[in-house]
Amino acid sequence: MATFQPFPRLPFELRARIWALTVEPRPVDISVSAHYLDGRKVLPVSSTPVPAPLQACQESRRELKKYYQRAFSELYGSHGAWRRYVWTNLDLDIISIGNGWYCDIYEPIAPLIQRLQFEGEISSSPFYFSCIKRLLRLFVNAREIYVICKDVLSAWYGALEDHYWPCGEENVWMIDPE
Incomplete structure (x- = not known):
């Protein structure tokens, strides 16, 4: 009968492959705090x-740094001796920026984001005509x-044709939250 080898006794190549298999797409929430809304x-x-x-x-940290990186510290500026960041895999993770009203703050990192998620209300004309255009201009990749x-999904009828989507219309997903 074969004996079960504890994980640390497995060959390094196998352990490294197991660590790599733990990497999967996940939603990463990056939103704007109330301080920004107050003008601070x-x-x-x-x-x-x-x-x-x-x-x-x-060992896992060393191996997984090949897949994850510290991101979004560019958005925080310099606050003392430390900088905030979020561990993310910009190739796989879906970066959720909330309602997108303050999308300009994402400008330093926007070209690196591959998978973007935002909330929108098309019946709100300022969002539709102003914010969505800025969003699509920033997140070019x-x-x-x-x-x-x-709002209701049917309200978004025609939204794909109204704008240039950097990923192509076939890669835009309209999601009804209900």
Whole structure:
């Protein structure tokens, strides 16, 4: 009968492959704090935790740094001796920026984002005619865009034709939150 080898005794190549298999797409929330809304400093916030395997041990952290990077520190500016960041895989993770009203703060990192998600209310003409155009101009390298339609889905009829979507219309997903 074969014996089960504890994980640390497996060959390094197998352990490294197992760590790599833990990388999967996930939603990463990056939204604007109330401080920005009050006209104070730009403070993006994220409720997304660090991927658990990154915190498992030194070996996992070393291996998974090949897939994850510290991102969004550019948005925070310099606040003392430390800078905030979010661990993300910009090739796989879906970056959710909330309602997108303050999309200009994402300008330093926007070209790196491949998969974008935002909430929109098309019946709100300022959003539709102003914000969505700025969003699409900033996120030029998005391969997939997910739009959480805050009003009825049918209100978004024709939205694909009204704008140039950097990922192509076939890679835009309109999502009814209900």
